Amino acid sequence: MIADGAEDEDKWLAASAAAFKQNAFYMQRAIDSNNLKDALKYSAQMLGELRTSKLSPHKYYDLYMRAFDELRKLEIFFMEETRRGCSVIELYELVQHAGNILPRLYLLCTAGSVYIKTKEAPAKEILKDLVEMCRGIQHPLRGLFLRSYLAQISRDKLPDIGSEYEGDADTVTDAVEFVLLNFTEMNKLWVRMQHQGPARDKERREKERGELRDLVGKNLHVLSQLEGVDLDMYRDTVLPRVLEQIVNCRDEIAQYYLIDCIIQVFPDEYHLQTLDVLLGACPQLQPSVDIMTVLSRLMERLSNYAALNAEVLPYFLQVEAFSKLNNAIGKVIEAQEDMPILSAITLYSSLLKFTLHVHPDRLDYADQVLGSCVKQLSGKGKINDTRATKEIVSLLSAPLEKYNDVVIALKLHNYPLVVEYLDNETKRIMATVIIRSIMKNNTLITTAEKVEALLELIKGLINDLDEPQGLEVDEDDFEGEQNSVARLVHMLYNEDPEEMFKIISILKKHFLTGGPKRLKFTIPPLVISTLKLIRRLPVEGDNPFGKEVSVTATKIFQFLNQIIEALPNVPSPDLAFRLYLQCAEAANKCDEEPIAYEFFTQAYILYEEEISDSKAQVTALQLIIGTLQRMHVFGVENRDTLTHKATGYSAKLLKKPDQCRAVYACSHLFWLEDHETIQDGERVLLCLKRALKIANSTQQMVSTGGGSAGSVTLFIEILNKYLYFYQKGIPQITVESVESLIQLIKNEEESMASDPYAESLFASTLQFMEFQKQKGGAIGDRYEEIKV
């Protein structure tokens, strides 16, 4: 059916075009022979093709353009006729003899154009006559095109200021009057289209109207181009009249398009000065008009205007642009009761962007917008509409983007209130946005109060919200979010330890309620941050300002202990273990022996009770050894206890190679370079020997069980330890023991051949020895003694 329709239309257009061409040809011939009568006759016949009702606007336009071109020729001919002595008044009458109205009016407009050019009558009279006569066409499509023809030919003949047609009798007021009248009539026709024809064609009709809208809008464009339309004229005449028409036409499509048209074609300056008039019209529009888009565009334009012209900002203040917009939006929302929440939010979002651009210094405005938004949202419960949610996110992101500083957003009291209305999912997204902004801009949040506010904002990430059952958060997402929270912790920073401690306390308070799943992400950064604080603390008794320091290392360590204690409850003993060691090290730096010991104890307990996986044990033990090795705060007794325990753990590892490695690592615990109190060569040697023993037994297991090779690697590793301590000059490590070890390894050469790693390790060890020899000096001499 539809295809047929289109085909038919093409046929009709072709037929019309053919008839049109033929008459145009005869018209041209009449013009060539200066035959006015025939020229009129054929042009009227030609224009008669425009009387068709069969064509869609698109096709009709095709025909119209042909007519337009032909009428230009006719106009030139008319002009020549008047030069040849034909009275233009007679010509003006002559064209009106045509019996059919549409051709008659096209001809009349053409003759009128010539009439104005000859200046034999005031332009305004002719224009007025033309625009009045055009009322004869009540058919929307034909009327719109006719009037658009009128607008076209009159464009350069309006008695505008500075135009050659301006005179005593013709003023720009007449020009404006003319365009306004034509505009009004065109709009009426355009609106009428909507109500003609069967209801089932509504969609097609609306599409067709869409195609025609520029014809109507063109008039506004013409108005905006008139020199004479200055601010006063615009405010007093143009805008009220145009708005009156827009409001009165009560048509959704027209209102939406034309309001937008006004906003786009007239200068921003005018909008600024007539804001209340323009905004006053908005609540009067049809409820279905997409007013939000319109207002958004207006605000967008004004924002850009303000952004590009800093010097106009005072005007914005002068006309109270913000409060007017705010009021208008309130009214629009009030007037359109069933306005979807999405629209309301979009409006506020635009307003917020506007105020951020125009009044960046007026945070109270921004807060006010958010306040209105809250008011709007209240009583609606959480928002389910995904688009609305998106819009809120955009609304909330705006201040962040503008100021690049969350601190400012934190000052907005209504900000968290708006966040409240988001669903949990979106709250999380929003929180991520906030955090990302902080990260991007390296914003430091420096006071406890702000931290409190910020945490309130990102609550979605920190706490389990009353999630509806069955809504599982994606594991990866969750991890990403929590990682970002972790990163955030480091942005909360204050030079002043006291304030910093407060911040940390707040964080603790929030984090600890965050549930087990989050703790393993949130606790480490908190601990690290706290440790950083400890390092910055003035050494006790060394307080240059003499003021009472309430934050003491002891207090903080207690605090730390509390935090970490939370972790084992969560299945993250690993993490707690590491953190204890970290703390111990920090305590070490602060010379807090009992505290350090306590942390170690905790770590050991965790090792014993919670870390059961053998691989984890190996790693944990390495950590213990590493940390313990660096501790210098312990007295002999404590240290002995701890080292003893550590070696004990080493020997109890499950796999022999692991045992071996742990044991030789333990050797380091007895020899600290810088601490003479901890230099016990005897026990170093003991450790190494024990390691050798274990390695030996490993080798035996390999030969009997045929298990994995690798024992030779252990030997080489032990050799390296020997060399290390030998180089350090520990008397218990003798040349002989080194030499015999090398010999031992060489004997294992055949098994080494099957193990490229061992082979290369041994080779580089030997190379290292050679290198040290060559270097000479005290160390070189020591190596010289080793005979390989």
Next chain:
Amino acid sequence: MNYLLGAFKPACNISITFTDGKNRKQVPIKKDNGQIVMNPLFQSQETIAGKINIEPYQGKKVEHNGVKVELLGQIEMYHDRGNFYDFTSLVREIDVPGEIYERKTYPFEFSSVEMPYETFNGVNVRLRYVLKVTVTRGYAGSIVEYQDFVVRNYVPPPPINNSIKMEVGIEDCLHIEFEYNKSKYHLKDVILGKIYFLLVRIKIKNMDLEIRRRESTGAGANTHVETETLAKFELMDGAPVRGESIPVRVFLTPYDLTPTHHNINNKFSVKYYLNLVLVDEEDRRYFKQQEITLYRLKEETLS
């Protein structure tokens, strides 16, 4: 053969010329056979004078019982063909009986002739003025020659000329108010007015203004009425809505109109009407007819 042919030819050639024939305005008149000829134009109270030439054909002489010229005003009804009613008849004897041997010219004059009616060519009736020259002969039959001329009478603008204004309609369907600026128009006038739509419940397609001529001939039971539409002028295209006001501007110049004639010599009348026609989408016509008076305004007073 030649002789034989010659026997049926009139013996002489008669021609009539008007005194100021060269300068006088000529107007086109449609003859019976459809041909258009130009005839001189006179008005009432004018003196109609000129010359009559009678020229016998070579070598012939015309014997006659006298020559006369008549000025006739005739009304010819087509239903009643062949019957002329002469409402004006003036005669001038221009020669006494005798013989004409060679070309002879006679001057004639009808001074200040009363010609109250205008020449008119209607559907069923014709009013014409003619000069008739008769060379009276006995047995051979008289020789007659006619010369038509046209009479048009001019009148001053009427002192009272009200506008026509009326509200008409079909209940709950269509209500309009129309206004024409005058009720009496001269033939080169322009009808101005407007149509105001008070109520529109039908889908109107277009609106035309027709100029209709109603010619009635005869009297009593024999009255024949003939109505012609002389002009069909489209005023509006498309469907208006309530409150629209459509301008009317119709120039009368292009149409072949005559003044209104009232009961000319008790034989016929010609009346003019403006007929406003609205056509809806189902091609139903809604119309309202109003009589207007047409008159011929003295040309000098134009413009």
